[in-house]
Amino acid sequence: QQQVRQSPQSLTVWEGGTTVLTCSYEDSTFNYFPWYQQFPGEGPALLISILSVSDKKEDGRFTTFFNKREKKLSLHIIDSQPGDSATYFCAARSTNTGKLTFGDGTVLTVKP
Amino acid sequence: GGIITQTPKFLIGQEGQKLTLKCQQNFNHDTMYWYRQDSGKGLRLIYYSITENDLQKGDLSEGYDASREKKSSFSLTVTSAQKNEMAVFLCASSPPNTEVFFGKGTRLTVV
Structure with missing residues (x-):
């Protein structure tokens, strides 16, 4: 059973729009929730926690x-930029x- | 700032071969981790170590060994490479209960 469930799997938004990603969990011992951003060929980097x-x-x-x-929990990105694609x-x-x-990750594409 | 260096960046092995991946960090962090990332999937924990010579199994430890020879280094061994093991292996480190920093990964291909 997956302990951290993330949605959606992929998302496309227009430049300037708002992106919303969500996660849910079951384990009550979880107390710290970071969000990581990963570009192709790189390791994940902490975005916000x-x-x-x-x-x-x-x-x-x-x-x-x-x-x-x-x-x-959720992550909101306002004024989404093509550089946020990750x-x-x-x-x-x-x-x-x-x-x-x-979680399994969300592939975000921001179109200009 | 510090850095996590993983070697090699690309590793090609034969099915059944024993393969070793290495990781060095100069943050002076106590805890180090090995994660496996499959395409389109999240990161799954293989092993972690909270101090030198300590080893803790993660959710995916079967088929792997690890070694924390010293505080700055953590190696992972694939005991018998399988074709379904093509993935990116990510090393990470952290101080206690704070941000986890990742290396750039080793991409494993088994032929």
Whole structure:
């Protein structure tokens, strides 16, 4: 059973539009939720992260929302740019094991 | 800033062969990880190590061995390469309970 479920698998938006990616999880020991951005041929790089004690974190055009009751989180990208085209992964870390578990990723394409 | 160096970048092996992937980090991080990334899939944890000479199995450890010879290095061995093992192997490191940093990966092809 997949521990972190991410949707959609792929998404195309127009330049200037808003991108919304979502993840859900089951494990109540998860308390740290990073989002990673990966370009072809590169390793994933941290984009933004949130702890389970918060419900929102913003960094420029990127905002992540966390709903502890529903065990869901989302990433919003406003004013999406062609340079944002990449694969995005949500992840979750357990307080018990320290292991970081990833979703399957979303391939984002931003068209000019 | 630091860097994670993975060698080799590309590895071609024969089916059944034993193959070793190497990783070095100069962040001085305690924890190091090996993940496998299949096309269109997320990253799956193979092994991790919270300190020198420590090893912890991840979700995908069968068919792999790992070794943390010193704090800065973490190697992964594919004990018997299989054709369905073509993937990118990513090494990562982190201080306790904070951001995980990734290398650029080793792309494995088994012929």
